[in-house]
Amino acid sequence: MEEQLERRTLDTQTADLLRNQIISGKLGAGERLTEVQIADQFQLSRGTIRSALQELKKEGLVDQLPYRGWAVSELTIRDAFELQSLRSALEALAAKLVAQTIDDTKKKRLNAAFSQLCLKAKSSNAREAAVADYDLHFCTVQLSGHKHLFDMYKLMGGQVQRYIYEANMLVENGDELIAQHAPIIDAIASGDAKKSEQLAYEHNEKEGHKLVDCLEGALIKRATKR
Amino acid sequence: MEEQLERRTLDTQTADLLRNQIISGKLGAGERLTEVQIADQFQLSRGTIRSALQELKKEGLVDQLPYRGWAVSELTIRDAFELQSLRSALEALAAKLVAQTIDDTKKKRLNAAFSQLCLKAKSSNAREAAVADYDLHFCTVQLSGHKHLFDMYKLMGGQVQRYIYEANMLVENGDELIAQHAPIIDAIASGDAKKSEQLAYEHNEKEGHKLVDCLEGALIKRATKR
DNA sequence: GCTTAGTTAATTGATAACAATATAGCTGAC
DNA sequence: GTCAGCTATATTGTTATCAATTAACTAAGC
Missing domain, CATH: 1.10.10.10 (Winged helix-like DNA-binding domain superfamily/Winged helix DNA-binding domain)
Known part of the structure; x- marks a missing residue:
């Protein structure tokens, strides 16, 4: 230690x-x-x-x-969309790498983060669930052992957390949130690199469109107020 | 203007x-x-x-x-491998985005960069060819119109150019270099987003393994000299 | 009334000086 | 001879000061 x-x-x-x-x-x-x-x-x-x-x-x-x-800095809808697409690419890479090198320690940490997400998704408010969502993906990036990827992910972390905080209404349905992540976690834990990558990428891509829709409502007011 | x-x-x-x-x-x-x-x-x-x-x-x-x-900073083989895999992820995203929004102006700029690569690959030394290779990918990232992606790509640009400079022997065969990139450029120009993304990703992944092999020879001496 | 040159206040750009810290070399007890 | 502790030095961490730039304001000329 x-x-x-x-x-x-x-x-x-x-x-x-x-x-x-x-x-x-x-x-x-x-x-x-x-x-x-x-x-x-x-x-x-x-x-x-x-x-x-x-x-x-x-x-x-x-x-x-x-x-x-x-x-x-202003947080535009365009920014949120761009950040989400970047997350897709980076997290997909992370998921693949973790799957390729999965072991008991990593499984444990992954499951812990996923459990936290399940907890927050069911009992708590939407914002905390979104944070747990972010933490889970952060965990996969960490476990990937890819230093440069990790640094990049951290660099955009502030902006990502910012729109997560802004768009906490994104998660309407906790069960859905769990259902979306479960197959990704399973794929990683089973060591299926290809599938992990594919699922992680698709998940974020889909979320991206929802995110834009969601943020439009929250941000459009501020954008006109200038 | x-x-x-x-x-x-x-x-x-x-x-x-x-x-x-x-x-x-x-x-x-x-x-x-x-x-x-x-x-x-x-x-x-x-x-x-x-x-x-x-x-x-x-x-x-x-x-x-x-x-x-x-x-x-020391440039380890691990660093080069990591940077190459990051490039794969980012450039694949860029290729997809350019394909989705391709127009005459973009086609022109893309072809100009590709022509430059062909020129350098055939007539010039390996290092210049590698630089033209990098410039071509830089161009796609620029044309993607994705500001955050562009910023990130620039941020890792220094390190990437550094190992390109180090491993100039990477390109043994100019014709092969052209043959590798031609289908990607074609896919982008034809607006096939899915194919562009796939090809760009695979190209860099493959190069990654070659790169590691190549750098092993060049760097192993320095690594032992500490 | 409108434009334009000059003036001033606010703010960063750049430099220089002072304080804190880590390393290496020395000294002396054992 | 070896090792703990001290000291000197090199180097950054932090602060304070001066210079350059911008933008807003003012007033004169047309």
């Missing part, structure tokens, strides 16, 4: 804080941010804040307006 | 310079870098260099060693 103790620099800590505020909507889309304002708020220097904002820029959560400041 | 005039900040310019040096091998894997040394070399301040290095860190070209410095 590695006692990693994780020394975290101030800029990464601030990035984490701001990221959470954006994902949770506390900082709304389009909201303007200035380096000095955040620096005052956190009692840190501008350089540190600047570094944190640059991190979030890479993740697509804020836009940099040269010499004018920063703004929380 | 937009006269974009592209104002570039110093940190991005330095990042570009360093990136090229790493891709071309002028800065070799494992080489140590210090902020002050680079700052002196370019007559810039440490803050600017720091920002540039952080950019390259995101692209996976340098590693940050807390309180100890920076180092050009």
